[in-house]
Amino acid sequence: MEEQPITPALVEEHNLTAAEYERIVATLGRTPTLTELGIFSVMWSEHCSYKSSRVHLRRLPTRGPCVIQGPGENAGVVDIGEGEAAVFKIESHNHPSFIEPYQGAATGVGGIIRDIFTMGARPIACLDSLRFGPLLDAKNRFLLDGVVAGIAGYGNCIGIPTVGGEVYFDDSYSLNPLVNVLCLGVARRDQIFYGKASGVGNPVIYVGARTGRDGIHGATMASAEFDETSQERRPTVQVGDPFQEKLLLEACLEAFKTGAVLGIQDMGAAGLTCSTCEMGARGGVGVRIELDRVPQREEGMTPYEIMLSESQERMLMTVAAGREGEILEIFRKWDLEAAVIGEVIADGVMHVEQGGRVVARIPNTALTDDAPVYERPLRRPAYLDKVNALNLDRLALPGGLFRAFKDMLAAANLCSRRWIYRQYDHMVRTNTALLPGADAAVLRLKGRRAALAVTTDGNGRYTWLDPRRGAMIAVAEACRNLVCAGARPLAATNCLNFPSPEDPEVMWTFAEVIDGIAEACAAFGTPITGGNVSFYNETLGKQIMPTPVIGMLGVIDDVERRMDIAFKEPGHAVLLLGETLEELGGTEYLELVHGLKQGPIPRLDLQREANLQGAVREMIGAGLLASCHDVSEGGLAMALADCCFASPDPTMAVEVTLAQDLREDAILFGESQSRAVVSAPDAHADRIAAIAADWSVPCALIGRVSRDVFAIRLNGHTLVIDDVISLRDIWTTSLETILH
Amino acid sequence: MRAKVYVTLKRGVLDPQGKTVQRAVKSLGFKEVLEVRQGKYFELALPDDVAADRARQVVEEIARTVLTNTVIEDFRFELEEA
Amino acid sequence: MRAKVYVTLKRGVLDPQGKTVQRAVKSLGFKEVLEVRQGKYFELALPDDVAADRARQVVEEIARTVLTNTVIEDFRFELEEA
Amino acid sequence: MKFGIVVFPGSNCDHDAYHVAKHVLGEEAVFLWHKDESLQGCDVVILPGGFSYGDYLRTGAIARFSPIMKSVGRFAADGGRVIGICNGFQILLEAGLLPGAMLKNERLKFVCRHVHLRVETCRTPFTGLCAPGEVLSIPVAHHDGNYFADAATLAELKAHDQIVFRYCTEAGLLRAEANPNGSAEHIAGICNRAGNVLGMMPHPERAAEAMLGSADGLKIFQSLLAAPAGAR
Ligand SMILES: Nc1ncnc2c1ncn2[C@@H]1O[C@H](COP(=O)(O)OP(=O)(O)O)[C@@H](O)[C@H]1O
Numbered sequence A: 001m002e003e004q005p006i007t008p009a010l011v012e013e014h015n016l017t018a019a020e021y022e023r024i025v026a027t028l029g030r031t032p033t034l035t036e037l038g039i040f041s042v043m044w045s046e047h048c049s050y051k052s053s054r055v056h057l058r059r060l061p062t063r064g065p066c067v068i069q070g071p072g073e074n075a076g077v078v079d080i081g082e083g084e085a086a087v088f089k090i091e092s093h094n095h096p097s098f099i100e101p102y103q104g105a106a107t108g109v110g111g112i113i114r115d116i117f118t119m120g121a122r123p124i125a126c127l128d129s130l131r132f133g134p135l136l137d138a139k140n141r142f143l144l145d146g147v148v149a150g151i152a153g154y155g156n157c158i159g160i161p162t163v164g165g166e167v168y169f170d171d172s173y174s175l176n177p178l179v180n181v182l183c184l185g186v187a188r189r190d191q192i193f194y195g196k197a198s199g200v201g202n203p204v205i206y207v208g209a210r211t212g213r214d215g216i217h218g219a220t221m222a223s224a225e226f227d228e229t230s231q232e233r234r235p236t237v238q239v240g241d242p243f244q245e246k247l248l249l250e251a252c253l254e255a256f257k258t259g260a261v262l263g264i265q266d267m268g269a270a271g272l273t274c275s276t277c278e279m280g281a282r283g284g285v286g287v288r289i290e291l292d293r294v295p296q297r298e299e300g301m302t303p304y305e306i307m308l309s310e311s312q313e314r315m316l317m318t319v320a321a322g323r324e325g326e327i328l329e330i331f332r333k334w335d336l337e338a339a340v341i342g343e344v345i346a347d348g349v350m351h352v353e354q355g356g357r358v359v360a361r362i363p364n365t366a367l368t369d370d371a372p373v374y375e376r377p378l379r380r381p382a383y384l385d386k387v388n389a390l391n392l393d394r395l396a397l398p399g400g401l402f403r404a405f406k407d408m409l410a411a412a413n414l415c416s417r418r419w420i421y422r423q424y425d426h427m428v429r430t431n432t433a434l435l436p437g438a439d440a441a442v443l444r445l446k447g448r449r450a451a452l453a454v455t456t457d458g459n460g461r462y463t464w465l466d467p468r469r470g471a472m473i474a475v476a477e478a479c480r481n482l483v484c485a486g487a488r489p490l491a492a493t494n495c496l497n498f499p500s501p502e503d504p505e506v507m508w509t510f511a512e513v514i515d516g517i518a519e520a521c522a523a524f525g526t527p528i529t530g531g532n533v534s535f536y537n538e539t540l541g542k543q544i545m546p547t548p549v550i551g552m553l554g555v556i557d558d559v560e561r562r563m564d565i566a567f568k569e570p571g572h573a574v575l576l577l578g579e580t581l582e583e584l585g586g587t588e589y590l591e592l593v594h595g596l597k598q599g600p601i602p603r604l605d606l607q608r609e610a611n612l613q614g615a616v617r618e619m620i621g622a623g624l625l626a627s628c629h630d631v632s633e634g635g636l637a638m639a640l641a642d643c644c645f646a647s648p649d650p651t652m653a654v655e656v657t658l659a660q661d662l663r664e665d666a667i668l669f670g671e672s673q674s675r676a677v678v679s680a681p682d683a684h685a686d687r688i689a690a691i692a693a694d695w696s697v698p699c700a701l702i703g704r705v706s707r708d709v710f711a712i713r714l715n716g717h718t719l720v721i722d723d724v725i726s727l728r729d730i731w732t733t734s735l736e737t738i739l740h
Numbered sequence B, C: 001m002r003a004k005v006y007v008t009l010k011r012g013v014l015d016p017q018g019k020t021v022q023r024a025v026k027s028l029g030f031k032e033v034l035e036v037r038q039g040k041y042f043e044l045a046l047p048d049d050v051a052a053d054r055a056r057q058v059v060e061e062i063a064r065t066v067l068t069n070t071v072i073e074d075f076r077f078e079l080e081e082a
Numbered sequence D: 001m002k003f004g005i006v007v008f009p010g011s012n013c014d015h016d017a018y019h020v021a022k023h024v025l026g027e028e029a030v031f032l033w034h035k036d037e038s039l040q041g042c043d044v045v046i047l048p049g050g051f052s053y054g055d056y057l058r059t060g061a062i063a064r065f066s067p068i069m070k071s072v073g074r075f076a077a078d079g080g081r082v083i084g085i086c087n088g089f090q091i092l093l094e095a096g097l098l099p100g101a102m103l104k105n106e107r108l109k110f111v112c113r114h115v116h117l118r119v120e121t122c123r124t125p126f127t128g129l130c131a132p133g134e135v136l137s138i139p140v141a142h143h144d145g146n147y148f149a150d151a152a153t154l155a156e157l158k159a160h161d162q163i164v165f166r167y168c169t170e171a172g173l174l175r176a177e178a179n180p181n182g183s184a185e186h187i188a189g190i191c192n193r194a195g196n197v198l199g200m201m202p203h204p205e206r207a208a209e210a211m212l213g214s215a216d217g218l219k220i221f222q223s224l225l226a227a228p229a230g231a232r
């Protein structure tokens, strides 16, 4: 069966170019078997090999005093003090979620959680970063509903709280929703596990779910190997089993405690193939496996199918010789499948046998480090000049700014995300010290004074209009969100969602985004410890906006000093830190009210941003603030509203009086960077002003927290005034209203 | 008229529900059960005077578009006079 | 041998899932559908050589004790030769 | 006092309950494995929240067959104190240790949020430190918390003062909008006739420290510590 001739058509169906195929033949010194062709095909795919992105990713800063493990492992690891390490990473599951939103999103959650506990960490939280087309379209509502239910279905069941995230709506995502999930775990610093095989003769153990014919993409050809029925039995969608993964998680953590586990890797994309060759390559050894010993869900699976299956909830581990019994016993206790399927060998090859016959034998490095790398051509997109030619003089103020404000409160991109996060168990494990609705999620570390803060950010419209600066703003906003929650930003992860890398204009935006992230991360001292690249987010020629999502982790030294965004007491002074410029390009307001998706996007001065963050940290550290919220999408008016609505008291309101010689809409809705709204008792106002002055951050007393009446006055007239309860109502229920 | 619609997972699609039930059943001592697959079952009530053809057409379409996730599930249905 | 078990909510127990499906069906323009009730459907595989009586007894017991919560649900089942 | 927290496959609030018993209350706490039968001499058994067996068939349906549940049944019959929280409540219903059943939430969505509970009876060892009618703020997190019982059972529950908590507004009023799941008579928690077995959907273990937004749940655990001893 294996002797099926490899034809050019077969090669093409495996998404390999003729040149790549020649390279395979040269590496092996012979024609590959069909199984080998399949293995090369998945390992050299964009998804596994990063062949288009690798040359660019090298420019990201990945080192720093806190970094224990940077990119290259299952997840990044950073030191969080007192012998503990945080393990975190973000992953995309965009394409599967479009095909089947519930299962696509669910298995995305399952996959990233495995990446975390495979490193020896107990996962403590997830965040989800989502993008959909406009909700006017029933198909997009269906996708949102399914994706949120899928994330909830998996995360809630496995018992890991989904504590935050973000969601944006834009037409470019209509045929390509984005589903990115970040998972964060905590481990003992000295008990991190790596995906590395070692010790010739050590057994290799397969644990978890049985292998089925799930998600085998490679070949759809009618060939001798695959008869009609096996085609039909090959589901394109994997079904997640969070219960199984919960058992796997507990069993793995228990197995790690024995000291018998030497290396472990989860089977995600490219399943058994990927874990086998990567573990071998990292350890500089080889791995020999026998497919007959692999637990299988169905009969008659071919080596091709077993090696390429993407069945979920599976792991591969190497164990100290002689101690396999102990490990198998633990998995049995948790009612899980576990079997010794091979051993570590000296040759650096992936050696696969079935029925005593060798079905694949490939040098590990040919599949990993030596996989093709492309310097794809780059070309600055022509659209950029056109969309960055906004002339504010030609932009009329809307008839009623109050009306515009109400529309913004109800806008899908700005309204409350309650409908989403209430479907997520965001409290399980009892660590969530800042609930969703804040700038960042805060997780206490039981038994310690310190806590972790985590957020995801990425405004696709910004990066579409200005890839480099947009990416820098994403990093800046992520840091700012953490700082506003009282944290010190530590390190970042990133998920880069782009259309086809074969389009030079896309590749140019990709390169720009990398440079933007690199520059900003270097400036803020937040190295990138891992991430994910998702290309080919385009359907029928329609491309998504380039959408980098930054996940940022920070530490709060004293959890009691965490900060939230809610106004606390009527009478408190409300201050605006930072400078408001006449900037409307790229804003939510410009698109919502004027129907314009135009730049230039807000300026970002890294030094000013650092000053703002430094000032805010000092104010929070000194215990001066009652609330703190960064100003982002929707501008100052939205930020003020957020601070009111975040209070459990529905009558909490604010009255501000602004005086500035700028367009009124820019003052209210402009998205100038490096700003924050803070509130504090009057007695602290002087010290706040002094700290701001020290950091050269403009600081203006703009109003007071009030009760019932929400009012914004500008240059002597009232722009907005209403009963806060009715405004709050618009904002809280908007998503529900749109969706039901 | 009454329609009964059965929705089952396609062959080859993992059925965690069924598998879990099967395990439980086994551990309760029912060794005879070799496999359990779990699906959904719907009863639709239609007016008695709907023509069988029309009923068939309506139920088929509802089953396909609403009751079944055709990416992973199949369905079949029966019509029954009340 | 194959057993098919149908579990449905008792009359009088509210079925919000069925209601939601019904609403969806209606909004799609199928005015004919008067009511939708959602239940569960199980297929159990038994060895071919089990005596029908024994099979009946086993399936009945599994359906009653495991597959159904008799406070809110009823069940019925059929046996089928393979 | 010794707390035993049962670990079913799929339990995920077991560590949270343990944390409260051991580190917040400073009492003794042990995990009880579902395949064991011994309750290790515990004074209180907690059936924690989570998704036992994935809740794939029905919530709590399979967990009730665990070996440990036989012992829990005997323990309860002898007057031992048992709290089922969320999935634990669902298991108690499936096991017949409490009457009624759980349906899917009326709105068919999982719901995680803080709710208000009115304490309906203080006669139980779980509510001894509460005032009648007192309103507690405690979160819920479930997909199947829509309590159902037929009219006769509901009448029985009332006749024997078995309704322990009801969902209410902050001011203690029973209102549809304060009921997160459509539960009959706004029921959030019930006990058996003797009062030694409590099932509740809200999670008191998530509201036992001010840092988490509320410490009202602690009252339930503290009531247990204050109550005269039950069976062993
Ligand atoms: N998809 C989501 N899942 C969970 N929480 C979300 C999601 N989207 C937004 N949130 C939460 O809603 C709040 C507001 O989100 P966002 O407007 O993006 O905040 P910011 O502008 O401060 O970054 C945050 O606390 C965020 O974590």
Ligand SMILES: [Mg+2]
Residues within 6 Å of the ligand: A166, A456, A457, A458, A477, A632
């Ligand atoms: Mg944001």
